[in-house]
Amino acid sequence: MARWPEPATSGADGRHGSSWRAVGVALIALLALLGAGFIGAALNASPPLRPPQPRAEAGPSNPDVTDEQSLDDAGDEGGNDLLPAGSTVFARSEPTDITIPRIGVAAKIMSLGVNPDGTIQVPPLDQAQLAGWYQPGPSPGEIGNSVIVGHVDSAVIGPAVFFHLGALQPGDKIQVTRKDRTIAKFRVDSVESYPKTGFPTELVYGPTEKAALRVVTCGGQFDERTRSYVNNIIVFATLVP
Secondary structure (H helix, E strand, C coil): CCCCCCCCCHHHCCCCCCCHHHHHHHHHHHHHHHCCCCCCCCCCCCCCCCCCCCCCCCCCCCCCCCHHHHHHHHHHHCCCCCCCCCCCCCCCCCEEEEEEHHHCEEEEEEEECECCCCCECCCCHHHCCCEEEECCCCCCCCCEEEEEECCCEECCCEECCCCCHHHCCCCCEEEEEECCCCEEEEEEEEEEEEEHHHCCHHHHHCCCCCEEEEEEEEEEEEECCCCEEEEEEEEEEEECC
């Protein structure tokens, strides 16, 4: 697997898009995504079930919605009751749980970093029911793109935490509970499928002026030769004000 020559440390994450070393972290993550199939690729045989896929396999032209759209779309949500008064985003706090009602996800979240060889960590295959938060980036609810990854399936447990991720639709809700006991609520903007050879690094790990969430797993066709999926499924979501 290729390796970024100067891996960034967790203390130099450039969470607000101002640090050059943040680009290094993003490229490390991309290289890991391209190598070894990333998530859900450790199957010894063809998966007995095929995970649902987004309706179209194309990148989003603009996965972010405007602040006005977010406010309008919040509608019956009534806003985020746990947001501090007068605030639209959260302070940094480690996420502990993720809930996605439409697909029945209620999972614990573990923190992930970068391996000694410069690749991004992923949850162990024997714990494929857990999701993983990319700790060098923003926490869910902070300004920036917070990234949560998870296996689609594994040889150890079969269908995993994000097996049904591709079934999400715009407007669906994602809720992330944080260590400080606040809850960040997100609305899905789009669900896209990208070839792993064309992973949209900037859209996932790049800077943004909003509090956004990216949820990533594997998808597309299962390659019998490499024993891995050829695509990544990415959910783009925005914090509900």
